[in-house]
Amino acid sequence: MSGAETREAFEARLRRIGAERYHDRHPFHERLHGGRCTLDEVRAWVVNRWYYQSRIPMKDAAFMSRIEDPALRRAWRSRIEDHDGTAEKEGGIARWLKLAEAVGLDPDYVASGRGVLPATRFAVDAYVRFVREEPLLAAVAASLTELFAPAIHERRIAGLLEHYDFATPSALAYFRNRLSEAPRDVAFGLGFVLDHAVTREAQDMAAGALVFKTEVLWAQLDALSHAYVSPGLRPPGVWEPGEGLL
């Protein structure tokens, strides 16, 4: 049994997982950000990624349902507000549907979840289940992919604005909001994980949870890419180009 890593070494290990496994390295993202996606490929991404967005607040509610400490629940609650919105301010899911409209999709079609790839559902549902069932430390550690999100969102905003006609500030509001929301959330989550993962066993569990989460994200792009880019082989019943348009 090796001893615990120092706080600094453990944080560096978590960041290495991102450097090696985060989905900014997936070829679909290079294609999207580099302007090489067709409009239908972007639409397929919007249809499928909606499923992930739609499950994030359910995941956060599952987490909060397991927390006895009101202060911790309070710290976590803003994540749900960010996605679902408040009386005064629309949330991330509504902003995602703005993006859907901007690429010519009927937002009601997208919000219906019809046409989502089964593989997308299996991956995303695995994440919700993970947060519902695994130890709380692992559940928080899985959220630390947000450490790596601002960099990809900045590249995405720049790449989409440069290459695609649909990309207006309003269409991209989702990503711009995440630039300020994600760092606040992840500062809390990272502090929690570094404070609580103080044995080697706990550190390994937290690192494993972060690897799991990178797999959830990567698998979504693999499925998307297989169905809509190359070889373009789609399972029965999923979104077909031309479907669900405005």
Add this chain to the structure above:
Amino acid sequence: MSGAETREAFEARLRRIGAERYHDRHPFHERLHGGRCTLDEVRAWVVNRWYYQSRIPMKDAAFMSRIEDPALRRAWRSRIEDHDGTAEKEGGIARWLKLAEAVGLDPDYVASGRGVLPATRFAVDAYVRFVREEPLLAAVAASLTELFAPAIHERRIAGLLEHYDFATPSALAYFRNRLSEAPRDVAFGLGFVLDHAVTREAQDMAAGALVFKTEVLWAQLDALSHAYVSPGLRPPGVWEPGEGLL
């Protein structure tokens, strides 16, 4: 609200789902049975499909854990014996590892589950969760893909024997045993579903469960095909050709 279908019409609807969505239609199976797979593609299939085999008795135990009627548990129990074996007779999982050896893989490597595609795990775990949580009728209906299994196993045995050097009767014992096991199981499962799905709502739920199960199977082949056939893009950390050989 439309009324219930007749028993015959409902059974025909279930069989149509198989005709349209069962994974015998997936191009990977055409490739496998037609002798166009490389040995490494067959190995990748064996490594990943092992995960499915390994979870089937866990799925059946989850089902039995919800059944109050000893007679129904007894009828179901043979499925676990088929996969796990008895004191006298090896089971399906051991036979699967014979196939692994026949294609040159270390059975201990395969049984470790290392190298399995995350997308395989997400799909298979979704099936176990479905059987653990959904209504019992849906859980049984999901197992009815076995209606369509004997035909694919017959084609597989013939195709593998014709095209691949590794294919000996001992290597293919898994499939040959399923030829007699699956029809017995499915006769029971089909009778149960036809007896219990007597409202339109229940019939729709059962049909939806069967569609879900076809998605679980199809998604596994999509992931396999994307990672090892075309475009051959593998997520970080999965089985690489040359790994885990005898």
